[in-house]
Amino acid sequence: MNPNDLLLFAQAVEHGGFAHAARRLGVPKSTVSKRVAALEAALGARLIHRTSRSFVLTDVGRDVYEHARAALIEVEGAEAAVRRRQVEPSGTVRITASIPTVQMELAPRLPALAAAHPKLRLVVHATDRFVDIVQEGFDIAIRSHFGPLPDSGLVARRLRAEPFVLVAARDYLAARGTPVGPGDLENHSAILGALNQTSWRLRHVDGREGTVTPQPRMVADESTVILEAAAAGLGVAVLPEPFVRAAIAAGRLVRVLSDWTAGEVTTTILTPHRRGQLPAVRAVVEFLADG
Template identity: 60%
Template sequence: MYNLNDLIFFVQAVDLGSFAAAGRRLGQPKSTVSKRVAELEAALGARLIHRTSRSFVLTDTGRDFYDHARAAVIEAEAAETVVRERMAEPSGTVRITASVPTAQFHLADQLHALARRFPKLEIHLHVTDRFVDLVQEGFDIAVRSHFAPLPDSDLMQRQIGTDRIVLIASPFYLEERGTPSTPEALSEHDGLIIASSARTWRLTSQDEISVAVAPRPRFFADESVVLLKSAIAGLGIACLPESIAAPAITEGALNIVLPSWTAGNIATTILTPHRRSQLPSIRAVIDFLAENRASK
């Protein structure tokens, strides 16, 4: 078996047209390059180069071998580059945009850990419920929560999680008003509603039975934290992503109502321009957010 390093000497000699030029490129004497190519030929049992004092010409076998040898060298260099990029500490500025709920409930507990993990990164988070054009406005990453699939675009998409939309209420409210045992019973309960145009909740059971229900509107707010705190205060039943309510549920401040029914799902997806997605700094942030979201 020949030494794979000999491919580099051979390819450089062919690319540059002489052993001397290859030696200068590789920082080796001309004699070393010539010797290594000769050893390669001996290992293969074939003449690759016709050489005289005035000429340097590939044989037919040498031309065929060169095509494959050059491809092998390119792949080896690419493999080394991948490892070096992975090992390099990410650095530079990463600009992220997210909606208010996504920032509050998904990023607030992660970005400080990200900054500690990669101290050479400078994280800029822009929080807005306005649609942001990543390319036009110069952002590297968008973290978006959405009910329907995102439209096809030139952006790279990586879904990092899915939340159930559940009904929640405080133990105090349920003790006082009773716990509904069917979706239809919600019509006798107070609802904490996200908007006056969304008075009806469409629920789906584990058996994929769908039903529309309309609680009595008690309170309207188009902000998740307000609805969450209103539910904790015992004002009524709210309909929110499970991850938002999870800490209060764990603490016993909220209960899930009708746990076998949901009001759908909401997905969280990372988007980034393709050209930037391969930068070590951007890739590090995406991988970190995906790993931490998956662990919850």
């Protein structure tokens, strides 16, 4: 017996005939008739006495209908459960992101998401190591990257691209002088962001580009360390503009060569294909994208 035939039989009885059921389901009348006939053949019993003018259940048909109706109710219940979850996201969503992303972006915003969706449970994993979200069971990864991401089979949604800007402390610039062009950076101390980094590739708003080699004073591969070193007056640093925005507003740092940038960082949300279709995961992705 084909369970789908049982559901079609229940629909035919509910709507008082093949024609009405076919219109409700959006299928040809012949399809409903053939599937009910197949159900009768599979059960070895006639379920309906039907003529051109009548549609009457047999005794066996009434018994089968009670079970078919129960199955139809379960199907409708499953649909209703999905709709409820779409209206009100619920369940656990596991997110992984770098430590700076968690500190600067997720920490201020996720409480509002949790308050808006009381049935949503958020698990946030902050790490600067690479996380295989499929193997480790995460629903969402937020990645910051300088070039295109490798093809991973994950669903990618680009959030934004942000420039790297040059910053320094006022006291440092007062003591060493404010650069007026990229060449001046050759005589300035720098806080570099990688052990093998020796220079910065700069781009002007008019499209001009150039490479400068400052004097390394400190090297750190963590953004907060670089920011604090620059604020302490150790030299010029290159950092993402949103990351230094608060420090600039507070007067701890100032922009250097404001018409120049040192590349950009792209932020992308990654989700496994099937997990990304879940209402709770979609709700988190949309919330982050709207920000």
